[in-house]
Amino acid sequence: MDSTNAKLQKWLFLIVLLLVGTILPFSPTWAEDQSSSFNCNDCLNNFWGGDHQNFLEPLWAQIRIGSFLVDDLLTKDEKETPIKIMVYDSPIDESLEAFNGINIISCPEAIPPFRMRKKGYLGHGSQVAGIFASKYKCSIGNTKNIEFHSWDNSPNGHSDDIIHAIEHALDEGIQIINLSTSIYFDEPYSEKVQSLIKKIKENKIILVWAAGNGGFIRKHFPDDVDNIITVGSVDPVLKRSNFSSHGDFVAPGDNLIKSVDPKHTFGGTSAAAPVLSGTILNMLKVNPHLSPREIREILKVTSFDIGSNEGFDEDTGWGMINIPRAIIVTRLLSDGNFKLTGNIKKDREKVQEVLRNNLSNITYNDLKSKRNCSEYVANLHKLFLDYFLTENSTEIAKFYMEQDIAVSAALYGKENAKKYIKTLEEKRSSDNSTIGTVIDHALGAIGKPVIDSIISEIAKTNE
16 A cells, blocks of 8 residues: 555655646746846856956957857858868867867878877967867867868978968869968979969968068068968957968957967967858858959958058958958859949948848846846847847947956947056066066057147056
């Protein structure tokens, strides 16, 4: 009898659980909805990529160009598009967690034994690849169904080795080569190089080349080859990095960018190049048949025009990469809903007009009303997407000010930047020379008259 009662109680208990589960389905989201102590900061650590210390978000580079929105913007079918890519660099270390599950193909004929590194070695090539396309959150490109070729450059980066690598890429049908090296061909007008350039122009391959860290105006890269795109670097306040040579475009690449290891940072135009390579990878996911000319023109009309002159200028080229715009305009072009005319100014205006139809028009107040992480982050993405489509930073400035992140708040909300001057000045006294340079640029972005008056007020309070 006792056994029967025990069984009956057990079944009654299970039935009650089933009924409760049907009426009030338990889930983390439901639990959060009921929480009166919701704190948005609990949702943001993953978004920032770590502790921002009221100064600068660790994933600032990825956030500045919108790579965190790629997963939202690409459709399921687009993510499945097979694309072959390549890095010409030191070997990619496949043992790193960032490359788990990615089809990496090393070129054995290009890897002399003395170039191999022990597993876990955080080399230049691994960091470049981590930004280009990896499983780590610093990745720019979508990794689904990619074939990633790793061509180990020679110790001295001889131009014959670059020629060999490019010929391999052409034979294999590779669509993007990232060359995070400023070394161009030793004899660019030789018959051998000119023959290769001809082959490059006859194919749809894109060569993304780091502009170099010498601070020079580019001279040696050809201007008449759509397939070759050079990239310079900008810092967290979107000024050309002091070290960066001039390129066709710029991308975040200063010495604070995350690559494959959250404990380490990477930098230089070597870091900026894979940002553009990853962007092009995402564009090809939408339309793998884009021509080099179309890729270049889409980048021109979608990038942030951050230079001193409208359109192209020597300092920042055609501007800084804007990933959400590039993806959406690629899709519009592929669907026949947008046409490039070749007039950059008119095409940019047309892009602006068309993209207004994609706005969510969410405000920061709408964001603050959310009471669980899933809704909060989803709406934060919408808030940022509207910024990338319109370049109107009013609402994200409010977000950064609420979060009290000094550099970003000063960049996006210049009219409210006074409150951050003291914080920035204090940070500038840090022994870290890289942070000091970033702060100098941040202060410069706010405007010297404002800086002078605020510093004067700070001085008075300290007397």
